[in-house]
Amino acid sequence: MEYKDYYAIMGVDKTASQDELKRAYRKLARKFHPDVSKEPDAEQKFKELGEAYEVLKDPEKRAAYDQLGANWQAGQDFHPPPDWDAGFEFSGGGFTGSESADYSDFFDSLFGQAGARQTYRRTGGFHARGEDHHARVLIDIEDAYHGATRMITLKVPTVDSQGHIITREHSLNVHIPKGIRQGQQIRLPGQGAPGMGEGKPGDLYLEVEFNPHSLYRVDGRDLYFDLPLAPWEAALGAKVKAPTPQGAVDLTIPANSGAGRKLRLKGRGIPGNPAGDIYVVLQIALPPANTDEAKAIYREMEQKLAFNPRAGMGV
Amino acid sequence: MNDEIFSGLLLNDEHCLSLSELSHACDVHADWIIELVNEGILEPRGKDIQHWQFSGISLSRVQTCVRLKRDLDLNLPGIALTLQLLDEIQSLKNHLRGIDPDFDQS
Numbered sequence: 343m344e345y346k347d348y349y350a351i352m353g354v355d356k357t358a359s360q361d362e363l364k365r366a367y368r369k370l371a372r373k374f375h376p377d378v379s380k381e382p383d384a385e386q387k388f389k390e391l392g393e394a395y396e397v398l399k400d401p402e403k404r405a406a407y408d409q410l411g412a413n414w415q416a417g418q419d420f421h422p423p424p425d426w427d428a429g430f431e432f433s434g435g436g437f438t439g440s441e442s443a444d445y446s447d448f449f450d451s452l453f454g455q456a457g458a459r460q461t462y463r464r465t466g467g468f469h470a471r472g473e474d475h476h477a478r479v480l481i482d483i484e485d486a487y488h489g490a491t492r493m494i495t496l497k498v499p500t501v502d503s504q505g506h507i508i509t510r511e512h513s514l515n516v517h518i519p520k521g522i523r524q525g526q527q528i529r530l531p532g533q534g535a536p537g538m539g540e541g542k543p544g545d546l547y548l549e550v551e552f553n554p555h556s557l558y559r560v561d562g563r564d565l566y567f568d569l570p571l572a573p574w575e576a577a578l579g580a581k582v583k584a585p586t587p588q589g590a591v592d593l594t595i596p597a598n599s600g601a602g603r604k605l606r607l608k609g610r611g612i613p614g615n616p617a618g619d620i621y622v623v624l625q626i627a628l629p630p631a632n633t634d635e636a637k638a639i640y641r642e643m644e645q646k647l648a649f650n651p652r653a654g655m656g657v
Numbered sequence: 658m659n660d661e662i663f664s665g666l667l668l669n670d671e672h673c674l675s676l677s678e679l680s681h682a683c684d685v686h687a688d689w690i691i692e693l694v695n696e697g698i699l700e701p702r703g704k705d706i707q708h709w710q711f712s713g714i715s716l717s718r719v720q721t722c723v724r725l726k727r728d729l730d731l732n733l734p735g736i737a738l739t740l741q742l743l744d745e746i747q748s749l750k751n752h753l754r755g756i757d758p759d760f761d762q763s
Contacts, residue, residue, distance in 0.1 A: 375725070375729060474681055526668065531665075
């Protein structure tokens, strides 16, 4: 298990006051919050930050962490000293939510027995509906055209007969309906957490996300992709083959099409009522001037076409 | 595990969530959802609270609100402003994606 330098994670000195810690936390939380951050590893950073702050904001935990000593390096192999926590009592102060289950092994080894694991909230002889669960499922754009079946494996925390929370895996096959769009939710009644007593089980909500596609970009029901054209196809007009998730189609390129021009394939986007469209964004690919003949043609164009692409720039 | 294939209900314009379904799904109190509606963050269909119908997108929206409140200690106007700016960024990104083929790589 790796030692974690909570002060370095928060970018503060070991002598930082509680106010300084709070300011550092707020600043970094805004920077790395997964809902607002552009950073690629925001989620991981945000978790580490939450863990560091969880320890340092609590004077008891901070004191215990500090007495591990200053000689540890971040990432160093770590085993807690046998009686490292003698004299400290963690009364389970301030754990805010189920996220605590995501804290590192390092955290667990220090504070894990002292309330990091949430005590199960719905206790006693009640009959309560089970909690709803949420998961994300990744599909391909093509799946939205045809429908698909995906196996979902969920890690479900359950309470065993001693009242401990254990994690078990729960797999199920789910039908992804045709016409689904990015961000839409599928509700599976009764597939959430079991109810208490005679309460009904909760539901499972699946949020659908598309895998990035090498060709298509998605915006709601619409797809975009770039179609390269030879200069003469763009200039003279042409009939070319264009791919779609439902197979190739013939596309008529109007004469004098410039790069960036969009052609719409109506109703060829993600199926539905109404179906989306596909926008073909034209690009112009330049034939390389790598033979004498090709160079001669370019020179001939230069001489015979009075063409200044920078005419509008006043130069 | 068995071989049964579950067909869920796709939450779209036709299939929506009631106030109690939404609050249960997001594990928040219904009163807080009502506050989100009053702030203009959620726009349910239906005349009164008993008949409110929330679209599927409300679900991830409420979850974002929960995280912003919990992690950044934002109040309702702060949450509303953040969501509005996030929506704006998203639509600008979608627009860029339409015109810049290398957008996702950059």
